[in-house]
Amino acid sequence: MSNDIRIKKGLDIKLKGEAEKTVEQAIISNYCTVRPEDFHGVIPKLVAKEGSSVEAGGTLFYNKANEVIKFSSPVSGKVVEIVRGPKRRIDAIKIEADKKQSYRDFGALSLDSAGADEVKAKLLESGCWPFVKQRPYDVIADPEKSPKAIFISGYASAPLAADLDFTLQGKEAELQAAVTALSKLTEGKVHLAVGRKSNSPLAGLTGVTLHKVSGPHPSGNVGTLINKIDPVNKGEVVWTVAAQDLVIIGELLLTGRFNAERVVALAGSSVQKPRYFKTLIGSEVATLIYDKGVEKGGHDRIISGNVLSGKQIKPDGALDYYSNVVTIIPEGDDYEFFGWNKPVFNKVSTSRALTFSWLNPKKEYDLNTNTNGEHRAFVVTGGYEEVFPLDIYPLQILKACMYKDLDEMEALGMYEVAPEDFALTEFVCVSKQPHQKIIREGLDLMLKEIG
Template sequence: MAETIRIKKGLDIPLAGRLSNDVSDNVSAIDFALVPDDFPGIKWRVVVSAGDEVQAGSKIMEDKGGSPISLVSPVAGKVTGIQRGERRKIEAVTLVREGDGKADLKPDFSTAEQVRDTLQRCGLWAMLHQRPYDIIPAADAQFRDVFVTAFDSTPLAPEIVTPDMYKDMEEGLRILAMLTEGKVYLGTAFGAGITSSHAEVVEYQGPHPAGNVGVQIAQIRPVNKGETVLTLDARTAARIGHLSLHGELDTHCEVGITGPEAKHPKTIRTTVGVAIKELVKDNIVGGKKERIISGNVLTGIRVDESGYLRFPYRQVSIIAEGDTADEFMGWASMCPRIYSVKRTFPSFYLKARRLFTFDARVRGGHRAMILSGEYDKVFPFDIYPEYLLKAIIARDIDKMEQLGIYEVAPEDFALPEFVDTSKIPLQKIVREGLDYLRQETE
């Protein structure tokens, strides 16, 4: 029987626009892209040129450091362009689908060394992350344990895996066990009923961020200085298993189109890196300026209709910008439609019984950090978040290490950022702190 861990601190945001049971196939998508910023920790070099023909699984980018870690094409077709930004930074490699050819990847999972080589060549290693630093692991990284999360507790999140993927996921867990001398932990939602013979299943009960892999690590065996753990979601584990069982790369994904400005919230089966315009076509309420987010509203990336679906390739959220909103009495309004986590509005007492239509407004001005304990109510770590953030801002490495920076990632500070009365970009601060620590200590 699976162990059950209850998460008491956190917050489930009652956002309107939940998924329906509708599932449709997006068969008309032809435009795709790979965005290297989705895969941090590696300096990428493009190995194709505009006009080159590629197959699904063909190498598109490689590690400048010389390791075999690669990014591969999700579709067969042609490279249409290489988008560059300032100082010729690679922003995206765009592709158009033509045909259904697949590269011969020759996967070999017979030994731990072959597992590493196969995952790195086939683009799946780039979908893995490590703690500390929340980056792609080095090609030769040694892992204390492996943590796989099988559920997403963020607002309006779709299921990470469905029952038809369980066989592939189980095979993926078997392969992942070859990468560590420790244990493989599979975190599932309470009552999910998922079992595994290759991983220790742990069920989590409670509000978001119960689905965050960092929270799951903290509840079982926190990361200490000098240790490295491998983290991934169960969909990536299923992709690994699919490659082993079928000999081909699975680049399909199930994307939830969610949010209050989605006309018909639903799930679309498509391919990773698909153009956003294909996903939201004829499915935006309209009548106001909207914000499209690739991902969830807490940690997702703002895109427009000319952009592309970003990693982890499972959700698009659509909300109003709110730049033309006009509310009577503003912050002093007693309107029950305005959400608050504090006793400022009547909605505090209604939040368990209704859904709210959020927009992109910050609803406040930037000010100094207030040590009020508001972060702690939604931060289920044995860490003092305010003091850790101050140590990061001061670039005090000793204090950062003492206060637990090796345990956290930017996504763990998404809820504190949401409830923060000071409107401080906490996730950005943590990301910069992790990058600085890695630069100074490695």
């Protein structure tokens, strides 16, 4: 039995360049790069030294603040470079991959007889624990705490996001193993969301509470799911796991191998042939984008993740640890003469003042990264509330973060939000304020002061 969740507030941004539902094997990457910055709040302590050899699943580093949380290598090979930043900060670990991959054997786990401690120990030892995140603070979950529930969103509503119904096909056994194991880690329920009209492999899983969601983006965000089902109050903890990470967790439990394979969507209007690729976490992005993908030297922005909450990477960069889409759209560093004072037909807007996207809601747009205006003080227009479905006041919580009022942040519901929940409000913001950055800084302050 499922529970329907219908979202009315939000905004679907339809962009050109959706990936065709065909999967190809990406060019095998010679190098794999793991960046500690992908794991927010983690201070890495190196285990693998420069020049040492590692197996796929072998520990590269652990969290200095909590040494049981380990981070594994996606490939076997030789650590060729430790990239350091200011004050010898570890920015990246670069591994030259072996031609023939070897995997560390963690041993399969019998889920019928395994207890919560055994499941937790297996995930921690193998490096799969970083796939489990927590609210509050949107950081890697603390294994010492017990969540009141676990939330998984199997519906991707963001612009040009990878279709999870497609990428998870044929992985039912791994998905079932993962959710069975996760259900042992909470006394509450495992809540799983799928699209109302989807044909998701997740819909047939047992041991979960299934929810069918519909409505505009951000209906697919796990934060929306939490807010509508079981909001997080002070002193409570919930865990979240991305649907594509369930496959890696499930394969580890069934086979004992840490297999960091991803089905990644290459999408965007600058891509000549948008499609899906099989690749590995940390692989060179060039192995995806230059094989019938994007013209070399083009004036485009490469984003690891979706256009609303992903991060910019360079053409010689690497796929980050959590993304399953690489989006490429035109760079918007040009300016339009009288762009603010003429009818606009080729852009998306929630306003009806000289904009006409509301007349054709199914039209696909070729948008660039131009913000169409400069940073300025907050202008109260009521636009945030139109696209923000959470039962929270978005403008007030943003301002509370900016002037660092912890009591007000608590009262307004800061415990259950993450930066991605404010991606749409940032998109429609006429003041061009960096909402996601403001929320991230507010969460970091709360984590430091309140814990």
